[in-house]
Amino acid sequence: MENLHEAVGKLFDVVFWVNVNPDGNVREVQEILVRQLNLKADEQNNDQRAEMISEELKNKRYVLFFDGVSSEINLEEVGICEEHEARKVVFACRDRNICWQTDVDINIRRLSDEDAGKLFWKIVGVHLKENRNIKPIARLIINECGGMPNMVKIIGASLKNVNDPAIWRSFLSQLRSPSGEQRQELEDFYRVFKLECDKLGDEKKLCLLYWAVFRAGYEVPRDYIIECWRAEQFLVGLQTLGEARDRGHAILDELVKKALLEKGSKWAHYKMYQHFQRAALRIANCRENRVRILVKEREKIREEEWESADRISLISSCQLIFPESPKCCRILALFVQECSLAEFPSSFFSYMNGLQLLDLHDTNIKSLPSSISSLVNLNVLFLNRCSQLTHLPVEIGGLQRLEILDLCHSGFHSLPAQIGQLTNLKCLRVSFIENFENHNHVDSGPKEMIATNIIARLQSLEELSIYVNPASRRWIQNAESIAEEIATLEELRTLSFYFPSVDCLQTFVNKSKSWNGNDTLWRGNSFRSFSIDVGYQRRSSPPVKLIDSKCKCTAEKHLRFSAGEGFPDAVAKILEEACALELIGNNVVNISCLSTADKLGGLEACVIEECGEMTSIIDGDLAGGPAFQQLNELHLLSLPKLVHIWNGPIDSKSLTMLTTLTLKGCHCLKALVSEAMALRLNQLQFLQVEDCRVIEEIFETGIIVESGAFPKLKNLQLINLPRLSNICSEVTPLDWPSLETIMIRACEELRNFPSTFSNAARLRKIKCTERWWNNLAWANDNVRNHLEGVKEFLS
Structure with a gap:
């Protein structure tokens, strides 16, 4: 089902995934749909929500995945109606008898x-x-x-x-051997999990058992879980956040290799097999010398449970009625997230002086009580996605042990001044609400997003992420002074920041103590990672998502350069360190100059978009050496004068790691691949060519392509190419040894398709229109019979 979920994204307007709780609670399913559809339904009852969901979905193509179904769910009560003609519902369950009527049943058996x-x-x-x-x-x-x-x-x-x-x-x-516990369903899993858990060292064992605080099947972001481990001091002996993150990466990788964790459906997310997760909770709560974990999803917490529990998890909890002042001096971590909580009792935190981690993300919290001053040992505070939270209490400045503070996507118009008192802060993430319609609109809220001398006082900062809308006039007026304060931070190793102009970036590059540091651990400078945006240009299409579950690109160092002319010195210096580049609206003819200066060798992903004068990406006669030696992804979008991707000779080290190539809106390109390029693309797995009006062939006429070319290509998509008549020469038919999926849409001149792909032994699906299929030229019945079985007509 996960493979299907991954494959159908582009076929539907909306794709839902629901991990179902044992009782199949309608409200909880609605919560997920409402959140993904961005509906305002906080005050609505279930029937009203169902009407809202049904109305929103009635004209959409959507698919709904239910995982872990253990009781029948009334889809009509959720808002999934029979009248929705373009809907699909897929579910996984252990017992076929508890589910409703289905069109297709797939019985997943155990291994023979x-x-x-x-x-x-x-x-x-x-x-x-x-x-x-x-x-x-x-x-x-x-x-x-x-x-x-x-x-x-x-x-x-x-x-x-x-x-x-x-x-x-x-x-x-x-x-x-018997476990010593009362025998339960899948006790074998418990024994195996416990056996493997006991083999781990104390550090890794604590990290693994921490998954018990999450509900079964919950996907946890990598950086988030590492921050939790650090907050609770599992990762001992590591002074910096960077060291903790590296150690956390290594632990997660080892736990995945041992099959105790698995990678989630999203990039850099992890989850635990649900029976192991229950086993982790059982083990954690059986250990006499360790803390007790209390996980509640629907039940109310009794007062004595507040007093005895060391970690309390109320993730997506429906019933949140808190006592006025619980006597929970032992509590170390409190998770109250993804729920409708609006406020705490005023003295709620009074007895929580040992609390190390407080997670309130994605709640409706409007304010924090003054008793938060009691949290003198708090290390991590998550307030992200709290849209109703617009200010912090003055007492927040007294949390001198606080190391990580996340205020992203909450209701802040400016950074609260009391943040400047948190001199031990190592990581700050913040974004700002802006009300604007166009560039000339006067922004509401405080004049300055970040007042003078707040950032400069945070000299312990190692990681700083500030997210703003690039059209904000307030930011443009404030950014240079903020950049100058950031430049004073000597410990900074991670930065996400928008520089409105090249001059603003140049000021930072010239003055930054951290960027110009001499830390020998990092190549060139002291930065571990960055996401730097320079300039702003409105895009005609949504940005390309560089990072997904299939991409090898780490993108720890990401540069987005919009508009501008050429490559100023400051941009070139950033590019020397970058793993990912987005070049938008530049007036260059090609980027060969960057190859000459060896600034493209470390790139793993590259997007070039709306560069109206670009005729080739690289000119081999000007390059003077290899380029794109490490490149995994190349996306070329809206380049109206592009004639060649690579013009002239190609160094033997160039493009040899490319796995993904997409082109869209390149209206002067007549042929995609030269002979020299074809010899380099041995790792290419995904090729998409869309909306290129004059392209006539994939391989240039006259070139000789070996039958073993494109040995790794799995997915080929050709869309809206009205003049495309040929893929490659028929003299040497390609074998296409790895090709599995082809999509052809609006390519009416491509009639010799069958003979081109007659050797594709692993081909499983051809997506096309019925009209196009009926107009194909068939070499013989054997080819037709082979391809008929894998065709799938598009609507």
Whole structure:
């Protein structure tokens, strides 16, 4: 279902994913739909919400995924109606009998004994398979896995390359030993999880069991979970946030490799298999010498539970009635997020002087009580996505242990002055509300977004992220003075900032103590990561999303340069360090000058958009060396004079790592790939060409392309190309060994399509219109029969 969810995004207007709670609560399902549809429904009852949802969706194509269904959900009560003709509903459940009538049933079975064995030996090492002392024990261990892939992966990883039969026997004995707990469903999972958990060191074990504070199936952002670990002092001996993040990355990577965690559907998100998550909560609450975790989703918290719990999780909780002043001196972390909470009792925090982490993100909180001054040990405070929160109490300035403060996407028009008192702050993230309609509109709110000498007082800052609308006049007037204060921060290692002009950027580059530091750990300067925007130009199309679950680009260093002429020195210096570049509205003819100065070699992703004079991206005769040696993604959008992607000779190191290439709105391009380019694109997996009016062929006429070209290409999309008549020469048909999916739309002249792709053995789907399909020229019936079975007509 996750694979399907990932594949259908472009076919629907809206895609919903709902992790269903055991009781199938209609209100909770509505909450997810309302939030994604941006509906204002806080005061509405379930019936009113259902009407709003139904009305919003009636003319949309949408698909709704339900995961973990354990009881029937009344779709009509949610707002999903039979009258919605362009809807699809997909659900996963353990018991077929509890679900409603479906069009298609897919029964997902456990692995067969044979397949479980193949997977096991692939992980353990096939060289051990015929060891006569290990083989009989392995057979028993595989049987213990019960055909469940997760258990096979976990156990296999634990025994990888282990050739001592005694260790195998001991492992089997531990696996079969009683847990000491009352037997529950999937007790085998609990035993395996506990066995693997006990093998971890204290640090990793604490990090793993921390997943117990989240509900089953909850996807957790990478940076967020690392900040939680740091707040609770799991990552010991690390002085800086950068060191903590690197250590956290390594721990997450190891836990994924051990199959104790898995990567989520979003980029840089992680989740725990739901039965393991329940096991983590059980283990955490059974340990006598550690803290107790209380997770509530629907039940009210009794007063004695407030007093005894060390961590309380109320994520998406429906019933939030707080006591006036709970006696919870032991509490270390409180999660109250993604709910309708509007206020706390005035003395609520009075006895929470040990609290280290407070997460209130995505709530309707309007203010914080003065008792927040009691949180003298608070390390992390999340107030992001609190749209009703417009100010902070003066007492916030007394939280001298606070290291991380997130105010993004909340209701602030300016940075509260008391933030300047938080001299131990290491990470500040903030965004500002702006009311404007155009450039000439006078912005409402305080004159200055950030008053003088607030940022300059925060000399411990290592990470600073300020998000603004680039059309804000207040920001344009305030940005240079803020940039000068940021330049005084010696410890700064991460920066997200919008510089309205090149001059503003130049001031920062010249004066910044951190940018010009001599930290030998980082190449060139002391910055660990950055997201720097320079200049502003309204785009005619939505920005390209560089980071997704399939992209290898880390984009820890991202430069967006809009408008302008050429590449001023300050921009060139930033580009030397960048992993991702977005070049928008520039007047350059090509960017070969950057290749000559070796400023493109480290790029992993590049977007070039609305550069009206650009005729080629790189001119090989001017480049004087390789370019784009590390590039994974290249997106070329609205380049009306582009004739070549790469003109002239190409260095053997250039483009060899490119996996994604998209072109859209390039109306002078007649052929996409030259012979020299074809020899370099051995890693290309995704190719999209759209709305290019004069393109006639993918490969230039006359070039000889080896049959093994494009060995990794999986997905090809050709859309609205009215003159496209040829993919490649018919002299040497390509094998297309990896091609799985093709989309053809509005390419009426491309009639020799069947013979071009007759050798594509792994082709699984051809998306096209019925009219186009009926006009194709078929070489023979064998080709037609082969391709008929994989066609899918577009509406």
